[in-house]
Amino acid sequence: MSERSEQEASANIQDRSSKDQMVIGSAWMTAGSIFSRILGAIYVIPWSIWFGSYFLQGNALYGKGYNIYSFFLLAAIAGVPSAIAKQVAHYNALNEYGIGVRLYKRGLVLAVITGVLSAVILYFGAPLLTGGDPNVIPVLHSLAWAILVIPAMSLTRGYFQGYQQMAPSAISQFVEQVARVIYMLVTAFLIMRVWHGSWVTAVSQSTFAAFIGAIAGFLILGVYYVKRRSVFTGYIENSNNDLVVSGKELYREIISQAVPFIILGAGITIFQLIDQYTFFPVMKMAGSYTMARLNDFYALFAANSNKLIMITVSLSSALAIAAVPLLSEAFTRGDKQDVRRQISDALLLFMFVMLPSALGMAAVARPLNILFYGQAEEALGSSVLAFSSYVSILLGLFTVMSxxxxxxxxxxxxVRYFAIGTGVKLLLQWPAIYFLGTFGPLAATLVGLGVTCLLILRSLHLQFGLSFNPIANKANQILGLSIATFVIARLLVLLVGIFGRYGRIASMVALIIAVAGAAGFYIYMVLRTRLADEIMGPRVGAFRRILHIK
Incomplete structure (x- = not known):
C-alpha cells in the first residue's frame, strides 16, 4: 500500500503541467533572487553613511571593479551551469539520469580549471584593466579570490535546476548574499569609522566579501546534495541506460552548449563594460570635467541606479532560469505546440511581474534615490534612476528571450542577434554620451537591446508560429494596470512631498505609502479580474479567498 502511494505521488509529480512547473520554479528563483538583490541594495544605506564624502567615489570604484569581475566570472563559469541544467533536463526527459550525473562530474572538472585560470589572469592582469584608475588594482585583486569558488558553486546550482529543484539554488543564493553583506558592513565600519583608514581599502574589503559569500553559499548546496543523494541514486538506478556517451563526447556537449551561454550570459555585462571604457573619454571631449566629477556622474548610472534596477531585472532572470530546462524538455520531445505555449507563458509571466515593478520604481525614483544614496546629486540621480527603470524592462526582456x-x-x-544589437549600441554610444551625458549610455543600451529582442521575437514567430494575438488581450490588461499602478504611486509620492522636504526618513515614509498603495491596487485588480489565475494558474485563488476578494 505504501509502495503504491509512492508510485501515485511520483505519477502526480510527472503529470504536473509545464505552466505549474514554470510558476513554481520561477517562484523559488524569484524569491531567492529578489531577497538577495534587496539585501544587496539595502546595505548601501549604512555603507554610504560610513563612507561619508567618499561615497560616490567609493561606489564608482566598486562599480568599475565589479563590471570587470563580472566579465571574468562569466568567462570562468563559461556558461557551464546553464548548459548543464539544459543537458541534464534533456537526458532526464529521456530517462537517462546516469548521463546527467556524469555531465555534472565532467563539468565540475571544467569549472575548477576555468576558475583557477580566470582568477590568475584577473589577479596578475589587473594593472592592464584599470582604464586609467590605479585604485581599481587592489579591488580586482580582492575579487580574484571569489572566482576560484563561484564556478563550481554555480555548476552545482545548474545540476539542481536540471531536476527543476529550484529551492537549493534560491536558498544558497540568499545565504551567500547574507554572508557577503555582513562582511562588507563590518569591514566598512571598522576601516572608515573605527580605524579611520583609506576608502580604497574599505572598497577592496567590500569586494573581497564576494569570496566570503561564495563559501557560505557553496556549503548550503553541499548540505542539500547530501540530503537528496538517495533521491538522485534512485533516479539513476531506474534509468533506461540505453544511451552510451563517452567522456570525450560529454566534454564536447558541455563546451558546445556553454559557449553561447557565455556570450549571452555576459550580454548585460558587455554593455556595462562598453559604458565603463567609453564614458570617460567621450565626456572629456564634451566638457572640462575633473576625474572626480566624472566618477560622480559614472556612479549615478553605472553603480547607484544599476544596483536598484537589477532588483527588478532579477525577476526576469529568475523566469529565464526556470524556463530553460522546461523548454529543453519540450524541444527534445519535438512538441512544437508545447514549446509555443511555454514561450507565451514565459512572456506573459515576465510582463505580469516586470512591467508594474519597473514602472513602479520609476514612479518612486526620487524618494528611493534619497533613501539609499542621500542628498548627493539628488536631482540628477533621481532622474537617472527613473530613466534606468524604463531601460530595465529591455534588460529583463533580453534575459528572458536569450x-x-x-x-x-x-x-x-x-548570439548573432546579440552581436547586431551590440553593433547598434557601439554606433550610438559616442553621440549619445556626447549629447545626453549621463543618460547617453542608458539610451544606447535601450536601443541596442531593443533591436536584439525584436529580432529574437521575429525568429520565434517564423520558426514556431508564435502568435501574439492570443496573448494580446492579457498583455494589454497587464500594461493598463501597470500604468495605473505608476500613476497611483506617483500621486502618493507627490502628496507626501507636499508636507515637507524629502530627507531619508521622509523618503522612507513616502516609499512605504506609495508602494503599499500602488502594489495593493495592482494585487487587488489582478485577483479581482482573475488575470492572475490565467497567468499563474488556479493556485492563486487561495489568495483571493484569504483576502475576501470576490
Missing amino acids: AVMQGISQNKLA
Missing part, C-alpha cells in the same frame, strides 16, 4: 533561444537550441542565432 534564455528561451538557448532552451530551444537556437544558440548561434541568439
Whole structure:
C-alpha cells in the first residue's frame, strides 16, 4: 500500500503541467533572487553613511571593479551551469539520469580549471584593466579570490535546476548574499569609522566579501546534495541506460552548449563594460570635467541606479532560469505546440511581474534615490534612476528571450542577434554620451537591446508560429494596470512631498505609502479580474479567498 502511494505521488509529480512547473520554479528563483538583490541594495544605506564624502567615489570604484569581475566570472563559469541544467533536463526527459550525473562530474572538472585560470589572469592582469584608475588594482585583486569558488558553486546550482529543484539554488543564493553583506558592513565600519583608514581599502574589503559569500553559499548546496543523494541514486538506478556517451563526447556537449551561454550570459555585462571604457573619454571631449566629477556622474548610472534596477531585472532572470530546462524538455520531445505555449507563458509571466515593478520604481525614483544614496546629486540621480527603470524592462526582456533561444537550441542565432544589437549600441554610444551625458549610455543600451529582442521575437514567430494575438488581450490588461499602478504611486509620492522636504526618513515614509498603495491596487485588480489565475494558474485563488476578494 505504501509502495503504491509512492508510485501515485511520483505519477502526480510527472503529470504536473509545464505552466505549474514554470510558476513554481520561477517562484523559488524569484524569491531567492529578489531577497538577495534587496539585501544587496539595502546595505548601501549604512555603507554610504560610513563612507561619508567618499561615497560616490567609493561606489564608482566598486562599480568599475565589479563590471570587470563580472566579465571574468562569466568567462570562468563559461556558461557551464546553464548548459548543464539544459543537458541534464534533456537526458532526464529521456530517462537517462546516469548521463546527467556524469555531465555534472565532467563539468565540475571544467569549472575548477576555468576558475583557477580566470582568477590568475584577473589577479596578475589587473594593472592592464584599470582604464586609467590605479585604485581599481587592489579591488580586482580582492575579487580574484571569489572566482576560484563561484564556478563550481554555480555548476552545482545548474545540476539542481536540471531536476527543476529550484529551492537549493534560491536558498544558497540568499545565504551567500547574507554572508557577503555582513562582511562588507563590518569591514566598512571598522576601516572608515573605527580605524579611520583609506576608502580604497574599505572598497577592496567590500569586494573581497564576494569570496566570503561564495563559501557560505557553496556549503548550503553541499548540505542539500547530501540530503537528496538517495533521491538522485534512485533516479539513476531506474534509468533506461540505453544511451552510451563517452567522456570525450560529454566534454564536447558541455563546451558546445556553454559557449553561447557565455556570450549571452555576459550580454548585460558587455554593455556595462562598453559604458565603463567609453564614458570617460567621450565626456572629456564634451566638457572640462575633473576625474572626480566624472566618477560622480559614472556612479549615478553605472553603480547607484544599476544596483536598484537589477532588483527588478532579477525577476526576469529568475523566469529565464526556470524556463530553460522546461523548454529543453519540450524541444527534445519535438512538441512544437508545447514549446509555443511555454514561450507565451514565459512572456506573459515576465510582463505580469516586470512591467508594474519597473514602472513602479520609476514612479518612486526620487524618494528611493534619497533613501539609499542621500542628498548627493539628488536631482540628477533621481532622474537617472527613473530613466534606468524604463531601460530595465529591455534588460529583463533580453534575459528572458536569450534564455528561451538557448532552451530551444537556437544558440548561434541568439548570439548573432546579440552581436547586431551590440553593433547598434557601439554606433550610438559616442553621440549619445556626447549629447545626453549621463543618460547617453542608458539610451544606447535601450536601443541596442531593443533591436536584439525584436529580432529574437521575429525568429520565434517564423520558426514556431508564435502568435501574439492570443496573448494580446492579457498583455494589454497587464500594461493598463501597470500604468495605473505608476500613476497611483506617483500621486502618493507627490502628496507626501507636499508636507515637507524629502530627507531619508521622509523618503522612507513616502516609499512605504506609495508602494503599499500602488502594489495593493495592482494585487487587488489582478485577483479581482482573475488575470492572475490565467497567468499563474488556479493556485492563486487561495489568495483571493484569504483576502475576501470576490
